[in-house]
Amino acid sequence: xxxxxxxxxxxxxxxxxxxxxxxxxxxxxxxxxxxxxxxxxxxxxxxxxxxxxxxxxxxxxxxxxxxxxxxxxxxxxxxxxxxxxxxxxxxxxxxxxxxxxxxxxxxxxxxxxxxxxxxxxxxxxxxxxxxxxxxxxxxxxxxxxxxxxxxxxxxxxxxxxxxxxxxxxxxxxxxxxxxxxxxxxxxxxxxxxxxxxxxxxxxxxxxxxxxxxxxxxxxxxxxxxxxxxxxxxxxxxxxxxxxxxxxxxxxxxxxxxxxxxxxxxxxxxxxxxxxxxxxxxxxxxxxxxxxxxxxxxxxxxxxxxxxxxxxxxxxxxxxxxxxxxxxxxxxxxxxxxxxxxxxxxxxxxxxxxxxxxxxxxxxxxxxxxxxxxxxxx
Amino acid sequence: xxxxxxxxxxxxxxxxxxxxxxxxxxxxxxxxxxxxxxxxxxxxxxxxxxxxxxxxxxxxxxxxxxxxxxxxxxxxxxxxxxxxxxxxxxxxxxxxxxxxxxxxxxxxxxxxxxxxxxxxxxxxxxxxxxxxxxxxxxxxxxxxxxxxxxxxxxxxxxxxxxxxxxxxxxxxxxxxxxxxxxxxxxxxxxxxxxxxxxxxxxxxxxxxxxxxxxxxxxxxxxxxxxxxxxxxxxxxxxxxxxxxxxxxxxxxxxxxxxxxxxxxxxxxxxxxxxxxxxxxxxxxxxxxxxxxxxxxxxxxxxxxxxxxxxxxxxxxxxxxxxxxxxxxxxxxxxxxxxxxxxxxxxxxxxxxxxxxxxxxxxxxxxxxxxxxxxxxx
Numbered sequence: 001x002x003x004x005x006x007x008x009x010x011x012x013x014x015x016x017x018x019x020x021x022x023x024x025x026x027x028x029x030x031x032x033x034x035x036x037x038x039x040x041x042x043x044x045x046x047x048x049x050x051x052x053x054x055x056x057x058x059x060x061x062x063x064x065x066x067x068x069x070x071x072x073x074x075x076x077x078x079x080x081x082x083x084x085x086x087x088x089x090x091x092x093x094x095x096x097x098x099x100x101x102x103x104x105x106x107x108x109x110x111x112x113x114x115x116x117x118x119x120x121x122x123x124x125x126x127x128x129x130x131x132x133x134x135x136x137x138x139x140x141x142x143x144x145x146x147x148x149x150x151x152x153x154x155x156x157x158x159x160x161x162x163x164x165x166x167x168x169x170x171x172x173x174x175x176x177x178x179x180x181x182x183x184x185x186x187x188x189x190x191x192x193x194x195x196x197x198x199x200x201x202x203x204x205x206x207x208x209x210x211x212x213x214x215x216x217x218x219x220x221x222x223x224x225x226x227x228x229x230x231x232x233x234x235x236x237x238x239x240x241x242x243x244x245x246x247x248x249x250x251x252x253x254x255x256x257x258x259x260x261x262x263x264x265x266x267x268x269x270x271x272x273x274x275x276x277x278x279x280x281x282x283x284x285x286x287x288x289x290x291x292x293x294x295x296x297x298x299x300x301x302x303x304x305x306x307x308x309x310x311x312x313x314x315x316x317x318x319x320x321x322x323x324x325x326x327x328x329x330x331x332x333x334x335x336x337x338x339x340x341x342x343x344x345x346x347x348x349x350x351x352x353x354x355x356x357x358x359x360x361x362x363x364x365x366x367x368x369x370x371x372x373x374x375x376x377x
Numbered sequence: 378x379x380x381x382x383x384x385x386x387x388x389x390x391x392x393x394x395x396x397x398x399x400x401x402x403x404x405x406x407x408x409x410x411x412x413x414x415x416x417x418x419x420x421x422x423x424x425x426x427x428x429x430x431x432x433x434x435x436x437x438x439x440x441x442x443x444x445x446x447x448x449x450x451x452x453x454x455x456x457x458x459x460x461x462x463x464x465x466x467x468x469x470x471x472x473x474x475x476x477x478x479x480x481x482x483x484x485x486x487x488x489x490x491x492x493x494x495x496x497x498x499x500x501x502x503x504x505x506x507x508x509x510x511x512x513x514x515x516x517x518x519x520x521x522x523x524x525x526x527x528x529x530x531x532x533x534x535x536x537x538x539x540x541x542x543x544x545x546x547x548x549x550x551x552x553x554x555x556x557x558x559x560x561x562x563x564x565x566x567x568x569x570x571x572x573x574x575x576x577x578x579x580x581x582x583x584x585x586x587x588x589x590x591x592x593x594x595x596x597x598x599x600x601x602x603x604x605x606x607x608x609x610x611x612x613x614x615x616x617x618x619x620x621x622x623x624x625x626x627x628x629x630x631x632x633x634x635x636x637x638x639x640x641x642x643x644x645x646x647x648x649x650x651x652x653x654x655x656x657x658x659x660x661x662x663x664x665x666x667x668x669x670x671x672x673x674x675x676x677x678x679x680x681x682x683x684x685x686x687x688x689x690x691x692x693x694x695x696x697x698x699x700x701x702x703x704x705x706x707x708x709x710x711x712x713x714x715x716x717x718x719x720x721x722x723x724x725x726x727x728x729x730x731x732x733x734x735x736x737x738x739x740x741x742x743x744x745x746x747x748x749x750x751x752x753x754x
Contacts, residue, residue: 007442007465007754041694063656063695065384083695086638086652087715088384108641112714132641139696140641140650172693261463264485264509264517273517275463279440279730280754283660316549317418317726318440318460319516337489338464349694353656353731356753376733377384377657 003302003365004340008261009280011351012342013048013358013371014304017255018237022052024249025219025236034225035059037080037212039234040067042349044373045358046074048237061232065092070374072101080104080212082168082232084132084140087115094123104210106168108132108141110148113155113162120161128165129156130210131201135193136173136186144193153206166210166229167201169194174217176289180247187218195227220248240348241298245290251298251306256352257342258297259359260320262335270329271313272322276343278315284350296320297343297351302365304342312343380679380742381717385638386657388728389719390425390735390748391681394632395614399429401626402596402613411602412436414457414589416611417444419726421750422735423451425614438609442469447751449478457481457589459545459609461509461517464492471500481587483545485509485518487525490532490539497538505542506533507587508578512570513550513563521570530583543587543606544578546571551594553666557624564595572604597625617725618675622667628675628683633729634719635674636736637697639712647706648690649699653720655692661727673697674720674728679742681719689720 003012029036038052041063049060049071058078062068068079069092077100081093085105096103105127107113113129120127131152134141142149156164171190177183190213198208213222214232225231235242238256239249260276278296287294299310299322309325320343324330335341345351352358353375360369380389406413415429418440426437426448435455439445445456446469454477458470462482473480482504484490490506497504508529511518519526533541548567554560567590578585590599591609602608615633616626637653655673664671676687676699686702697720701707712718722728729735730752737746 005465007469008463009754083652084640084650086385086640088382088638092384109714112641115715134643137646139693139698140643143645261465263461263463264489266511266517268520269514273461275460278661278727283662283727284655285660316516321516337486338492350655350660377386 001367003259003359003361003367006259006359006367008259008340009276010259011355011358012257012259013360014255014363015360015368016363017253018048019051021237021239021249021253021255025233028220029231032225034228034231037061037230037232038237039063039082039232040071042234042238042352044352044375045371046071047371052237059230061234064377065089066374066377068096068101068103072096072099078102080130082106084108085112085116087119090116090119090127091123093127094125097125102128104128104130104165106130106132110151110155113152117155117159117161121159126161126163128163130166130168130212133167133169133193133197135169135190136171138172141169144197149197149200150204150206153201153204157206164207166208166212167194167197168212171215171218174215175242175286177217177246178291180221183217183221183246184223187222188224190218191222191225191228198227216243217246217248235348238348238352241294241344241346242286245287245292251344254344256348257300257304257344258351260341260343262337262339262341264337265332267332270323270327272330272332272335274320274322274341275318276320277318279317280354281312281315281320281343281345282347282350282354283315284347286347294346297345300342300344302340302342306344378744380636380736380738380744383636383736383744385636385717386653387636388732388735389634389636390737391632391740392737392745393740394630395425396428398614398616398626398630398632402610405597406608409602411605411608414438414607414609415614416440416459416609417448419611419615419729421729421752422748423448424748429614436607438611441754442466443751443754445473445478445480449473449476455479457507459483461485462489462493464496467493467496467504468500470504471502474502479505481505481507481542483507483509487528487532490529494532494536494538498536503538503540505540507543507545507589510544510546510570510574512546512567513548515549518546521574526574526577527581527583530578530581534583541584543585543589544571544574545589548592548595551592552619552663554594554623555668557598560594560598560623561600564599565601567595568599568602568605575604593620594623594625612725615725615729618671618721618723619663619667622664622669628721631721633725634677634681634721635728637718637720639714639716639718641714642709644709647700647704649707649709649712651697651699651718652695653697654695656694657731658689658692658697658720658722659724659727659731660692661724663724671723674722677719677721679717679719683721
């Protein structure tokens with residue numbers, strides 16, 4: 001089947017580009033010390049994650065327990081649930097552990113450490129925990145130097161319902177970097193915060209076998225990674241316009257796109273309309289803070305090759321407005337109604353999340369497979 | 378089961394509020410002439426849509442063919458697919474029509490009218506069509522006064538594969554209105570464009586039985602509706618912060634919310650962190666252009682009552698940052714880790730789209746039912 005036979009909008013994934021993206025990250029980190037812990041949050045699909053793993057049992061990071069349960073059903077065992085735990089989720093974590101999955105959770109307060117330890121004791125399990133550290137002031141984590149780190153560490157180490165397994169941090173600010181040098185600084189800070197906090201725990205006589213850092217940009221731009229035991233990254237498998245804007249590969253490396261039909265024209269006003277609105281693309285405007293603003297996505301022909309400077313300038317629920325980035329208008333003759341376009345996403349995680357499956361191609365427009373995603377929680 | 382026993386994040390729907398919102402819109406339009414054609418794009422759920430219908434066979438509007446197929450399975454027959462048609466979808470429309478659904482489609486160009494007519498002839502069906510009109514310059518539709526209207530009308534009327542059933546227009550600009558008077562003007566323009574274009578078709582000897590307008594804001598603020606045969610509206614069933622900002626009901630009328638757990642605190646910086654990020658809330662920032670910016674949502678206790686001026690100020694994939702709109706900080710003692718919050722959405726269509734089901738309550742925190750949504754295309 002050819003892409004032109006599919007209903008639109010739908011999600012297209014280029015298998016050849018994924019394999020190349022995965023090869024490049026693997027090679028980039030090879031021999032540098034830390035293991036790569038691929039993050040399932042972008043792809044949410046075993047066929048993709050399996051390609052990123054050297055060993056089918058893991059390690060992986062996940063953003064939902066549903067991803068954890070799904071990957072465990074597909075033989076993955078070493079799973080880090082990399083979002084601060086909520087008490088309401090502990091029963092599912094315990095059930096997974098009881099079935100043989102080695103699920104690690106994260107938290108960043110003494111209060112939560114005590115809640116988890118108490119629940120672990122009740123459920124008869126010992127939850128392995130990483131203490132989350134804040135390396136960029138943007139989100140979660142213990143601030144470097146805060147004595148709470150040792151207090152949390154002691155609770156986790158002392159209580160029978162928990163096991164202190166190490167520290168983790170995430171430099172989300174790397175997505176807003178303006179240049180490679182910014183990302184290098186962010187990556188250095190991410191590493192330093194993690195390694196110094198691990199040292200503080202060890203000096204206090206506490207165990208800290210795991211020192212986990214990462215995001216795709218910091219994994220790519222990191223200099224020194226000494227003392228780090230693992231690097232988490234997810235979006236590198238697909239890449240997107242945010243990553244390209246950060247210098248993490250080229251637009252041509254982006255493996256995921258949304259297939260759309262041209263449903264109308266406003267030739268006087270220089271735009272055309274497709275059936276890929278925010279329901280298909282997401283509302284993510286990840287490149288709005290970049291030097292090159294890619295709107296809601298960069299427009300390609302059905303072959304996946306970008307068309308001049310056409311971007312999706314605005315979206316409604318099921319309508320996408322496509323215009324020229326420079327405001328120069330679009331020629332109706334080139335894309336008559338009924339034509340197919342492919343839209344490269346600003347943010348692959350957000351765009352893919354709007355769909356339940358991938359239509360897989362391999363560098364051509366022939367659909368060679370359909371892969372399901374595991375959405376929800 | 379109580380809301381506090383659910384895994385988070387998840388979607389909560391208050392049945393009592395839906396019923397009241399539906400009653401109010403029905404009463405508002407009662408006796409004014411046009412019939413109400415409820416739009417399924419917000420709820421995507423038969424249990425909700427059935428409440429909005431006087432007759433189980435319809436009429437309804439839909440934003441995807443999947444909604445159309447699903448509603449037809451649930452006895453709805455009169456269905457307007459209110460997004461400009463793409464050729465790749467016509468086979469599914471023909472199949473629905475062949476099964477007994479009266480599906481009407483829309484288009485806005487002579488080229489598309491010819492494509493649809495040719496395909497109708499091939500498939501042995503006569504597609505009923507509304508010509509889309511542009512009343513606000515924002516999106517799709519024939520510009521008022523453009524001779525293309527009559528040309529499209531003639532193709533649809535003459536060709537055996539199509540039936541000219543009327544005109545439709547949508548004033549999407551109503552979502553950006555700053556005051557009720559703006560919305561009244563937008564509604565008047567929406568009505569005038571539709572009625573005048575219907576007149577032009579009729580003066581040319583063409584049929585135009587249907588004159589369809591609408592959006593929730595214009596349905597609510599419309600003055601004169603003479604000449605209009607039907608009004609489409611969807612979000613009124615749920616309401617949201619955008620609607621409240623437009624004066625379409627109060628915050629207390631919002632029927633949908635996202636249940637979240639507090640997973641962490643950054644007390645020094647005055648914010649707390651929940652497990653409802655953009656994956657649960659969407660990236661929609663619909664109130665960003667309003668007088669009161671509600672961020673990614675307004676924060677309530679588990680009982681659904683808003684908490685002072687707490688809003689979701691930023692989101693990551695699975696993290697939501699909650700702070701005070703005035704920047705005044707939040708008291709950790711009130712919402713310790715593990716507490717539950719409910720987030721009222723900026724844009725109900727976008728937030729609900731991130732979930733596959735509703736946990737139904739009826740003015741309390743007891744879960745009385747679970748209703749499924751029909752997502753995708």
